[in-house]
Amino acid sequence: MNPRSQTARARSDLGTRESEAARDDRSPARPDGFAKASGSLAYADDARLEGMLFGATLRSPHPHARIRSAHWRPERAPAGAIGLLARDLTGPNGVQLLDDAWPILAGDGVHHVGEAVGLAAATSPEAAQAALAAFEIEYEPLPARTTPAEALPSDVFTELEILHGDVAHGFTQAAHIVEGTWRTARQEHVYIECQSMTAWIDTDDTLVVQGSMQCPYYVQNALSHALKRPAQRVRVVATPPGGGFGGKEDYPSLLALHVALLALATRHPVRISYDRHEDMLATSKRHPSEVHHRSGVDSDGRLTAMDVDILLDAGAYRTLSPVVLSRAVLHATGAYRCPNVRIRGRAVRTHTLPNGAFRGFGAPQVLFAVERQMDRIARAVGIDPLEIRLRNVLEPGDELPTGQVLDDSTSARLCLERVERETDFRRRWREHERQRSTISGDANGSRKGVGISLYLHGSGFTGNGEKRLASTVRARLRSDGRIELQTASVDMGQGSCIVLPMVAADACGLHVDDFVVAEPDTSRVPDSGPTVASRTSMIVAGEVALAAQEICGQIVDAWGKRIDSAEEARLEAGELLAGSRSEAFRQVARCHYLEYGASEVTRVHTPPAWQEFDEESYRGVAYPTYAFGADVAEVEVDPDTLQVRPLAVTAVCEVGRVLHPVLCRGQIEGGTLQAVGWALMEEAQCREGHLVNDRLATYLLPTVQDCPEIQVVLLEHPWNGVGTGAKGVGELPMNGAAPAVVAAIENATGLAIAELPATPERLLVELERQGLADRTQPS
């Protein structure tokens, strides 16, 4: 009996279709919803432990300095406080990620403002803060390179190149050659819950670390590496995070080490919870980027050559930058077909905070660049923004710069056509272009404009990531007859706590309540990989469905063999699974538990053989498939203040299979708003290595009053390569809104902003550059 036969049949008449509204009924409430809404859910900082101490962190005031000497003067600290410096570490002083070059505590020198230099623990958070005064550090400030321009050419962490066709030849075929340089800003995650971690030593000498994180096994790995403890003696428990957005992918490993070191030194439980200010000062941000495009198009506007040069500011340490850069180069040409491509990407070292994972993971930066570049090309050719996209859009069977041939779920054109149908974009864009030159100077009111973007997002981990991970999931029978789904995936709001039971129930013909999602605790759940890359609903949920189906099958088969009474005969095996007979199944399962105990099924994910990628040449299948989207944004610009009001964004997204329509829309609405904030106002400003706006009073993000009307259209093209047929939706919407909003500003005002965020101050600079600032009307 194959649970996938039903879906397989549905897939045989493949084709993109709209996710029916009726499927909103298929959006059961998330089990933690009430506790979250009512405030009763316990987050990382909530539980108080007996004898718990609090930690505080001494941070570098310099972007770059040698540490001449470092001392802890206990006589200056509150009684009982302890202090730790790099020299107190007994293992390697490095946080294991891709490598272990990121120091746990700065040793000989500091490389960014806010870098951890010392740790103190005391009986209250205030006493721990006071204890920091007992550190005596002598710094010798050194020259700091705080921008990528200063870092080049010597300080490059990683350089990648993709070559496809013959770029030089492509430019000889071009009727127009268009260049552009596009920049984006450092963005702060602003998860609602700041980073928090607690460590203690259990009676059996197991180190337990509990806190807010996306990747329990990354944290376990880092602890085991630096503390030289076998993994079985390190238990990591993820509390329900109050948001993550990638910000709890790498940094929790460092914070976990800090609390673990203090707990090992004091033999007390130790907690560190950052307040917002410290969180902003210390944790990673979205990489600032500079992307240079040189493109050739023929006289019809068809791309003949694309030469793209990407520069990411990695900050002081490599951390995850090589992987971010990898996704950036792989998305650099957007959703367009071009026979001759050269892409170069570099991530450079500066004396600033290490930048890291953030929703989109390198793709939003390069998609902003390529989308604005396409608009510039359209103007050079003399066609509208929709037309340039339709002429170059990727189709099934097209080749990407990696040589990957696209499958027939490639739906970029459908997204474009649909967004045009929804918004009447072309007509409105032309009308605003015409009106812009005719409004008289004193006309009251604002200027409106519309902009379009087309985007994609590679599904799951890049390249051979899934192969290396070998994600493992487990389904285990509980004594109450329900099945526990064990994964290390963390629900940071995206809804895996309901999506995993849904796919399991679907596979077994049971109800979501027949399944329980295990708490992500490394002592109890297998390593299903990190909660990143929009992979949980696609990869992890796919394996969960199969494991659940297998264990249900075993239970029912065993029952079938044992049937000996007429009463029991009614619960025939086939009927059980076909008829959603939860009660009956649970009875059978309880009997099974009494007879055989907690049986379980473990599954390991193996990517399909055709998913081959060569990490040296960057040729092959970088992602098993791609999700697509097209946005149209409408803005209104105040001619007196150049303030931009985003009025509406229509997002048409093709995400493979929609598992939970309400949560899926929620991801697209949230990602769209996060992209609008990045487009218009969000920027962690850095001056000479110091963050200038390291508080929410000065780092501004959109409020509910700034939120445009967001219309989401979900298209489905269930794809049967891997897992559930979902292509991943967490990151996709982050790629679309920013270029569409900035294009709309250009449509409204004629001002093309090449650097995010597109603030009124930047619009004024552009107005002055065009020599129009003195005129009464910005046109």
Add this chain to the structure above:
Amino acid sequence: MHVLRPRSLHAALEDLASDARLRPMAGCTDFMVPGAATGADSDGILDLSLLSELRGIRWNDDWLEIGALTTFAEIAASNFVQEHFSALVEAARQVGGWQIQTRATLGGNIANASPAGDSLPVLLALDAELELSAAGGVRRIPYERFHVGYRETALGAGELITRIRLPRPAPNVHQSFRKVGTREAQAISKLSVALCARVDDGIVRDYRLAAGSLGPTPIRLREVERAVVGRTANSETADRAAEIATHQIHPIDDVRSSASYRRWAFARIVRRMTLDAYASSLQG
């Protein structure tokens, strides 16, 4: 730290007279911000929130008197204010977000004396007067004389702001207020502008212009007023107002904006507001 909660103004003023270190606390929205120049570091708190005599809005002859403890939400909802002081309603609706507006008081906004306080330019343009009370007695001063330097005020030791008084405006005075912030709510102003102007038969008869966030204190732009009153209301006059106005301000570059943007946007807004005043006089 000790907290006193007097039940009458008299008692409050006595408390303040006997302990000069007491910090008055009204809606607490500035007070609570850690590290701010307001209250968090004070030795003692004088909680004014029980002083109902300092709440409410009423006419007293030709003056509208607003109790210092009146919140922005109450101001925006008042019929008197809506009918006669539309610029104040505009400002009240743009302070913080609605949660802040239900706690933040007009007296607190004035006493806090931030150059970015949103009600301040409006009160300047409306020719407001303040009633200041101490145990020893009550005095009134023109609001324009209240801010003497960056976060420095004319409030004496032992004094509270008790009332804000606004003269009844002439019937056809056009009022406007414009706040420019980074976002639609919870934004500290990059700049703010208030104008009260009267245009009769095409001539500017009255013109009172004030601005916030463009110098160490909110400012009344007297030179612009002198240059504009008596002139024909047209775009030339509006240009002139904008031109002179930009010479009277001292904007700075900071984390919120740039000096050049503030200057440019200010000129544009002054110009626009002046033209709007003219247009509204034509409509009658």
